[in-house]
Amino acid sequence: MSLDTILAAGQALAAVHGTVDQTITAALYYGPGVLATAAAYTAWRTGQWTVRRYDQLLQDRADRREYTARAFRLCRVADKTDAVLALGDNTVNEYLDNKLAATPDLAPEEGR
DSSP states (O other), X not given: OOHHHHHHHHHHHHHHHHHXXXXXXXXXXXXXXXHHHHHHHHHHXXXXXXXXXXXXXXXXXXXXXXXXXXXXXXXXXXXXXXXXHTTOHHHHHHHHHHHHHHSOOSSOSTTO
């Protein structure tokens, strides 16, 4: 155990002792109603913080899933592209022409 650890533990103990001392003083001076109100407020704020923290964790998990799925799709596209480009220039043009011919026309021009 180093000297820094002992000093940090002493400071933490002093902080806890000061907090307990102030709580006892407030209880004797203001009465239990103020302490109950402060405890209820602290519990409410802690609950709000917990809900926000949990919501942020869920959002982070969803973002990671979305990122992973997108990265997987991009890797599959890259693999398919590499396979098509390995066929040669004439075959690539023929492949792209066939894909274009098989794609439905989603925006016909005759109606405009």
